[in-house]
Amino acid sequence: MAGKLIQVANHLVASGSEVQIVKLESCITTNDVHLLVANNITVGAAGGICDIQPLVDSTADTTSNIDVAWINFNQSASGAYQNFGNANQSIWRITDGMNEVPNAAHFIMYLHNFNSSSEFSYITTDIVSHQGSHLYGFSQGGVKTETTAYNGVQIETNQSGGGGFQAKTQYTLYKIES
Numbered sequence: 001m002a003g004k005l006i007q008v009a010n011h012l013v014a015s016g017s018e019v020q021i022v023k024l025e026s027c028i029t030t031n032d033v034h035l036l037v038a039n040n041i042t043v044g045a046a047g048g049i050c051d052i053q054p055l056v057d058s059t060a061d062t063t064s065n066i067d068v069a070w071i072n073f074n075q076s077a078s079g080a081y082q083n084f085g086n087a088n089q090s091i092w093r094i095t096d097g098m099n100e101v102p103n104a105a106h107f108i109m110y111l112h113n114f115n116s117s118s119e120f121s122y123i124t125t126d127i128v129s130h131q132g133s134h135l136y137g138f139s140q141g142g143v144k145t146e147t148t149a150y151n152g153v154q155i156e157t158n159q160s161g162g163g164g165f166q167a168k169t170q171y172t173l174y175k176i177e178s
Contacts, residue, residue, distance in 0.1 A: 044163030
């Protein structure tokens with residue numbers, strides 16, 4: 001039997017309300033798998049990043065114990081795909097070098113064990129992003145190597161003021177119920 005998606009949080013950036021940080025708070029209350037969907041992520045200036053951290057109540061967990069591995073499906077000039085890995089980060093980086101409208105990033109992220117205080121939390125992510133005039137595709141996996149029960153996520157960019165996440169950027173969190 002297939003699971004169903006139940007929306008538990010949504011944030012749509014409105015025109016004139018550009019923000020640097022989006023928090024989807026107190027919305028992960030079970031240990032079900034959750035799905036974070038992001039559409040039309042744009043920032044006000046070239047070079048924007050998009051990072052995610054888990055929340056305990058409304059506070060981001062900034063402990064540097066996230067290990068990640070990902071692949072960039074945009075072939076390099078040499079014809080080889082790019083593989084990356086990193087240990088002891090404090091964030092899951094969705095993309096860097098984002099551009100302004102109309103070049104948007106999009107992603108889906110599965111959150112596993114996020115509300116568990118006895119198992120590590122981990123994610124899998126698929127990302128499509130524009131960097132300059134190039135379209136990139138990434139796939140990423142990562143684990144938070146501590147046993148903390150999280151109840152939300154924080155999404156952040158390095159762009160401040162009017163350069164934050166722009167109008168029509170949307171983040172929706174679903175619980176996957178079986």
